Amino acid sequence: MPIGQTLPFTAVRWDDVLFVVLAIMLLGSALLVVTMRDIIRCGLAMIASFASLAGIYVLLGNPLLAATQVLVYIGAISILVLFAIMLTETKNAPTRLVFQTQAWVGAVAAVVIAAIIAGTVLTTTWPSTGAVAWTATSDIATMLFGQYVLPFEAVSVLLTAAVVGGVLLARREPPAGKEDRS
Amino acid sequence: MSSSLDSYLVLSGLLFSIGTFGFLARRNAISMLMSIELMLNAVNLTIIAFGAFEQPLHVHASVIALIVIAVAAAEATVGLAIVIAIYRNKKTPLVDEYDSMSE
């Protein structure tokens, strides 16, 4: 039997519940990313936040983006970050201080930025349709390989360059004469 | 709530602020990179939200978001490579000890 539009016995819509749950997960895990002591756990929390965001993309009617989020962020970037953590973290790694001395200034700045964004958003009247429009994957494909084919190709060049750059930078012994120290 | 653009934008703003805080406050270079990822995600969320709620941006926003994801992937690759290279030189992942620019 299909479940209703709303929570049983209330006027609260399932969508809203889902949104709130996902938002709490997203913000919570994000906070953990920036506050936890152990950097491995930070990385894991980051995966959680990426996953929550993928859920929110689904709520926004964009399954392709959600899939891409999972594939790229969780599947590639997170793994990359975890590898980097493992490469740099040594046994005697200084875990004594997680935060900079300027952390409190950063916190104040972050709060102020949040306030400014929220204030701006809430005081602005958007010409919104009021409902989420479903985004079909086929539409995206049409547009990406039609109108946006040039940026698409540019991105592919960028990715190639990034791969080459990453390999060059991370090499143990930079080839003599090719490095640019200036 | 889930059908209001404002809630998504505020969520995105909060996520962005958290990322900002992380970038400004954490000592570890990799933590900073993770914070940057959070901020990029916030931006992506904004784009998708606008695409979902604003008819003229529909579909376009998805394409832009995809491109942002690709660029983020490239950035992460290069960024992490740089961190590893610096780490080899300085033997520390702590950014506040990378202060040779002040000399």
Add this chain to the structure above:
Amino acid sequence: MTALLPLIPILPLGGFVLTGLLGRRYPDDAHRIAVWAVVASWVVASIVAVMALLHASPFGTGGAGITLWTWIPANGFANGFNASMGLFVDPLTACLLIVVTTIGMLVHVYSIGYMAHDPGRWRFFAYLNLFMFSMLTLVLADNFLLVFAGWELVGLCSYLLIGFWYPRRSAAVAAKKAFLVNRVGDMGFALGIMAIWTQLGTLNMQAVFARFGSVPHEWQIAIALLIFCGAVGKSAQFPLHVWLPDAMEGPTPVSALIHAATMVNAGVYLVARCNPIFGAAPEVMVVVAAIGIFTAILAASIAFTQTDIKRVLAYSTLSQLGYMFASLGVGAWTAAIFHLMSHGFFKGLLFLDSGSVIHSVDGEQDMRKMGGLARKIPITYATMLVGSIAIAGVPPLAGFFSKDEILGRAFKNGFLWVWAIGFVVAGMTAFYMFRLMGMTFWGPSHVDPEVEHHIHESPRSMTGPLVLLAIPAALLGLAIGFPPETGLLHQWLAPVFASTIAASGHTEAAYNFFGIDGALAIGTTALVAVAIVLAWRFFGVEIPALGLRAQPRPDQVRALSARQGLSLLYKGSFNKWWFDDINNKLFVEWGGRVAAAAFWFDRTIVDGTVNGIGTVTAGAGMRLRRVQTGRVQNYALGIALGLIVMAAGYLYLAVR
């Protein structure tokens, strides 16, 4: 013919370069190039001068010139400032050419003997040649800028030669003094040249003279005064006369050439050359006359009591230059040039004689330690006697004609006061010259016994020029100045000054010996005779040929100088009327204080401001560099805070 003109200055210039380059290597032959260069220059100059004086083609009566090249092209400056390198000869230039090259040549020859034992004589001859080049440039130049260049070059040579024996402190100081005092006058001259440019837009002399009438009268006066200012400095007129006596620190040939016969005449030449300018400003002419005649009597009074033989001659030079300026001032242009020429010869002669005397008594310059030298150095004595008679104004030697002409013209042109003072100065001149003769050549010897026995006549290279100079000193007046006011010189120079004299309104009254002119001449001669006899009475005389013999009476001199009323005059004269002390007080002491104050102001206020800005900047930088921690996150924080500020400002504007 005009193509020969560049040779005249270039020959000594070549001599200077070669002597300067090679002299150190061949010190014994250093004089050869220099002397022959000047002799060659003299030959060329003589040809040119004779042609010009005879008004022969191409010079004619108005003179002719040659433009060598464009010195400063007109497109070089925004205001079109330009000057060409050009030489110009007219009868006035020719007169100067004769004086400069003839005396220059004789002095060069004389210096061979005089400087024979000086290790730096290659340097000396190089400087002398450079001086000849500079002086000839000055005389020959056809535009004011080139005159100024020559003007400064002779000043430089004067400086170099006064300070030739630079290890001697007094010489170095005297050179500096001459240079600095000259600078005062040169400043005026430079301003005058600038004024000419602003008013007429050209510096070519003939063009300036032709169009000078179109200049506003105030500017005419200003230009004349400024040019005269330069002349005052170079010719050592009051109040810039103080450098010339000190310039006697230089070797005696230098004193003869530069500080008696040529360079100091540059001022007289300049004023005479600029006669259209001065003629247009009669007010300035009066100033010229006043300063000239005042210098004449001032210097003559100082010469009364000086004991240094060269200083007596130096003050005498000042006095005679004063005569020349007085002559220029009263409009007797030709007389001034006449006196310039005759003075050049007899004063050059006197200086060379004094050098010969000093040479013979082993460098002693104090006349109180001389005496009785007449028999020991007869040629020097004879020539110096000729020079003294000439300068004293005894007819028929050169000085008589030129001085008499100046006094006569002053009287006839209505400047009675100039005549009166000049008349007195004529007597004073005779007196101090025969005082010099008496103290040096006559009476008992006061020479240091150690020097006494080897007093000797100078070598032929020195006595030769003396004899050669004595001839014009004796005969020049008769040759070119007789009959008075219609003589050869007047015929030569008439075209140069004709228009100015015509404009001045002083009619050239015919010379009338059986009238006012004769009376003045006889009066002056009588005064001169009395003065000479007085000098003989006080300082002795010994001319057996004329049966004159008198012993000096130093006790009477002393008594007279100590007498009430006279003692103050004596002290004043002896101390050169305290000009050096006044200058010292005024410029060295008070000026030094002003300079110290300016220095303090510069150091503390000006430099303080500048350094303060520097210190504040550097200090701020030192403190602010802490901001640049080199840590990425500090910069990122800056970005974040900046973002906040910008967003806040943006929001504030949007909400408002």
